[in-house]
Amino acid sequence: xxxxxxxxxxxxxxxxxxxxxxxxxxxxxxxxxxxxxxxxxxxxxxxxxxxxxxxxxxxxxxxxxxxxxxxxxxxxxxxxxxxxxxxxxxxxxxxxxxxxxxxxxxxxxxxxxxxxxxxxxxxxxxxxxxxxxxxxxxxxxxxxxxxxxxxxxxxxxxxxxxxxxxxxxxxxxxxxxxxxxxxxxxxxxxxxxxxxxxxxxxxxxxxxxxxxxxxxxxxxxxxxxxxxxxxxxxxxxxxxxxxxxxxxxxxxxxxxxxxxxxxxxxxxxxxxxxxxxxxxxxxxxxxxxxxxxxxxxxxxxxxxxxxxxxxxxxxxxxxxxxxxxxxxxxxxxxxxxxxxxxxxxxxxxxxxxxxxxxxxxxxxxxxxxxxxxxxxxxxxxxxxxxxxxxxxxxxxxxxxxxxxxxxxxxxxxxxxxxxxxxxxxxxxxxxxxxxxxxxxxxxxxxxxxxxxxxxxxxxxxxxx
Numbered sequence: 001x002x003x004x005x006x007x008x009x010x011x012x013x014x015x016x017x018x019x020x021x022x023x024x025x026x027x028x029x030x031x032x033x034x035x036x037x038x039x040x041x042x043x044x045x046x047x048x049x050x051x052x053x054x055x056x057x058x059x060x061x062x063x064x065x066x067x068x069x070x071x072x073x074x075x076x077x078x079x080x081x082x083x084x085x086x087x088x089x090x091x092x093x094x095x096x097x098x099x100x101x102x103x104x105x106x107x108x109x110x111x112x113x114x115x116x117x118x119x120x121x122x123x124x125x126x127x128x129x130x131x132x133x134x135x136x137x138x139x140x141x142x143x144x145x146x147x148x149x150x151x152x153x154x155x156x157x158x159x160x161x162x163x164x165x166x167x168x169x170x171x172x173x174x175x176x177x178x179x180x181x182x183x184x185x186x187x188x189x190x191x192x193x194x195x196x197x198x199x200x201x202x203x204x205x206x207x208x209x210x211x212x213x214x215x216x217x218x219x220x221x222x223x224x225x226x227x228x229x230x231x232x233x234x235x236x237x238x239x240x241x242x243x244x245x246x247x248x249x250x251x252x253x254x255x256x257x258x259x260x261x262x263x264x265x266x267x268x269x270x271x272x273x274x275x276x277x278x279x280x281x282x283x284x285x286x287x288x289x290x291x292x293x294x295x296x297x298x299x300x301x302x303x304x305x306x307x308x309x310x311x312x313x314x315x316x317x318x319x320x321x322x323x324x325x326x327x328x329x330x331x332x333x334x335x336x337x338x339x340x341x342x343x344x345x346x347x348x349x350x351x352x353x354x355x356x357x358x359x360x361x362x363x364x365x366x367x368x369x370x371x372x373x374x375x376x377x378x379x380x381x382x383x384x385x386x387x388x389x390x391x392x393x394x395x396x397x398x399x400x401x402x403x404x405x406x407x408x409x410x411x412x413x414x415x416x417x418x419x420x421x422x423x424x425x426x427x428x429x430x431x432x433x434x435x436x437x438x439x440x441x442x443x444x445x446x447x448x449x450x451x452x453x454x455x456x457x458x459x460x461x462x463x464x
Contacts, residue, residue: 026156026187031144033200034164034181036137039118042077043144049082049110054101055149056112059142059194059322062127064272064309066317066328067387071128071143072097077115082107097323099146116143122265125391127197127278129267136201136220137163138261138278142194142322152320154189161185161198168204170218172196172257172275192445194322195273195310199259203227207234210241214255221262222283229286237299240349244303247345247431249439252311252446258299262286270298272305274445296351297360301342307438308338315449331383333455336409340417341434343410361414364407373401379408416459423463432462 025048032042047056060070080087080101087110092098101110118137119130127140139161147155161183163169173196174186188196201220205227209215217237221227237258245251253275261280270279279302281295314330347357368374382389382404389402417430437450437458 024151024155025148026158027145027147028158029141029145030160030162031139031141032162033137033139034162036118036132036164036200037134039120039132041116041118041139041144043112043114043116045112045114045146047110047112047146047148049101049103049107049148051103051105051107054103054110056099056101056146057149057321057323058097058099058146060097061319061322061324061326062142063195063317063322063326064305065126065390066326066331067390068325069126069128069387069391070097070322071116074117074119074128074143075114076117077113079113081111081113082109095323098149112146114144114146122267124267124269126267126269126271129269131266133222133263133265135203135222136167136199136261136263136266138220138259138266138280139198139200140194140278141196145190145193147190147321154191156187156189157193158187159185159193163200164202167200167202169198169200170204170206170216170220170257170259171198172253172255172273173198190321195275195445197259197273197276197278199261199278207237209234209238209258213251213253215241215258216256217258217260219258219260219262219286222265226262226283226287229292233286233292236350240300240303240345240351243345243348244300244307247341247348247434248307249435250442251306252443253306254444256303256306258303260299270302272302272309274306274310277302277305293352293356297342297346300345300349300351301338304338304341304345307434308341309334311443311446312438312448312450315451318447318449328383328386329380330450330452331386331403331405332379332409332412333450335403336405337413339406339410340413341430344430361410365411368404368408368411371398371401371404373397373399377401379405382408420459420463428462433458436461 028046030044058070058072058075060068062070080089087101089099089101092100103110118132123129131138163181165181173188176184176186199218199220203224204220207217209217219227255275257276259276259278262283262285264283266280268280270277279298282291285291285295314334316327319326343357343361346352347354382401386403392400392402420428420430
């Protein structure tokens, strides 16, 4: 092909890209969470449309969950209207997350109504698990929205939320205005919206941790007593923020919110977001010493993900929307390195003593020494099979194995840290790798992908 033809095609593609970006629609979404104690959330959307087939997606691959586990089974009450007329729709026969709406002539906008049915009885799992009680709720935007085919995750949403009377809330999503229990957010991309959950509850405490950038804990609990933690606990979390800044040498968020749910009636897990986390533990996890120690590593792990997983991310986990399959082969970095750095920060912040932290690592090593499944399933396969293993039963774990890239790769990255210290004769450590790979300059939310070779090259820059 001649250079002239290449330049001509490039120019056409450039103009198409400009047109594509300029025409990106803004979808209006209003969520009514006033019935959260009944475990039901209602959403209304207004979506630009034209005559013909309007194809809409319900998010399937949820970032950080590493599996196609979007809770489409809990999508109910689905209606579409335009110009006062109810429209016909049908689910795609090859993909249950895809909806086709028949749009008649003369229609420029479709109104969608839907309900999300949060589990009425306790269910585990990630964000699709139990997320509401009569005193609190966690709202994950991917559960209450649809988005049109043909646009990337950067399509814009003008979102609003109505919460129960008297409840407070916390979220990293920038707020445009508040009136009573109505919250209107600044227009945000679909990526930012899905990445910005909301925690709300009758008993909610805000604990400032740092000012530049603003960092805080937004803690919702099923009782006021659960929020009455000893004063030194808040000091340890302030130290966590300080130690993380020292570890990485920069940050990649405008502000950060630890969204912490204390309840015996919600699913317990941690899920990373760029400017927040969604972490859920038992109700007494802050006030009971033993329970507090058991969950001490959770927030350090999720906080590290703001750098390792959200800012620096494996190239094959950075998909253009939530329908594209994510490939989990580099979870040994995404989760394994995060888990190791979480251990490091847990001790450096004082959430556990250094001795307690080392004991935890020793327990991990001892358990792996007695895991017969390692004879047939290598560690890489636990990452490759993560979409299945995350939801495997506990029975036969020792022979089947599970998502062991967390625990075993924690020890592998400890080994990396030791090698760096040995080869540099104590002058360098994993901190130097973090500064190089995740650090300066500080930015707002940003994405910088990497490959296996990028990891190797960065490590070789620290010590040949």
